[in-house]
Amino acid sequence: MQKYSEFSPTCFDSAGAFLDDRQDWLVCPVSRTRDTGPFEESNFETALKILGGESEEVEVHRFGHWGPGWFEIIIVAPGSDAAKKAEDIERSLENYPVLDDEDFSSREWDDFLESWGNWAARGFRKFLVSTFALGECAEEALDDMDDDKLREFYMEHASEPYYLESSGVSMKFRERDFSRDSVAGLLRDSRSPVRDATETLLAEVAAIKGGG
Secondary structure: OEEHHHOOOOOOOOOOOOOHHHOOOEEEEEEEEOOOOHHHHHHHHHHHHHOOOOOOOEEEEEEEEOOOEEEEEEEEOOOOHHHHHHHHHHHHHHHOOOOOHHHHHHHHHHHHHHHHHHHHHHHHHHHHHHHOOOOHHHHHHHHHOOHHHHHHHHHHHOOOOOEEEOOEEEOOOOHHHOOHHHHHHHHHHOOOHHHHOOHHHHHHHHHHHHHO
């Protein structure tokens, strides 16, 4: 493993900065920043758990940075039991990039749900309205629809529901994954008692199906 005296977050930063009394400590091969996603978060937290948390042998340090705002690293005392565990972590990551698949998958899913609630559900509604030229009544039906119901429809039909970027989960809505019939079925199932009585929505659903 790399000594802290040799460590720098980028080639534009000075090695061994700020921790004069930890120059011979070893840097665990995981880190995270303000912008990292579930992959880095999972490996960082899992590594810290393997090391037994912060102690006299294990320290977590956060530094401000001109790029990501801040970054965190884990350093371990040389010759300690923690150093041996950190070496095991390093060897494990050389063979496979994830320290704990279950933890990573859970964080990835949670990030997807957060993204869905923050922006993706709204974006998917706009995508359906634009792609299938939905009218005002159908657009209102989508706006009134529960986000979870819309997500279930999306997950059922999307060939690649989400993918991972360095900053977290992202999504692309693809027209080929959705048919006019499937969108018509979604709208039909979403009708409220009041909307059931409106011929406008029924006409829009029929028009969508007729266009397929």
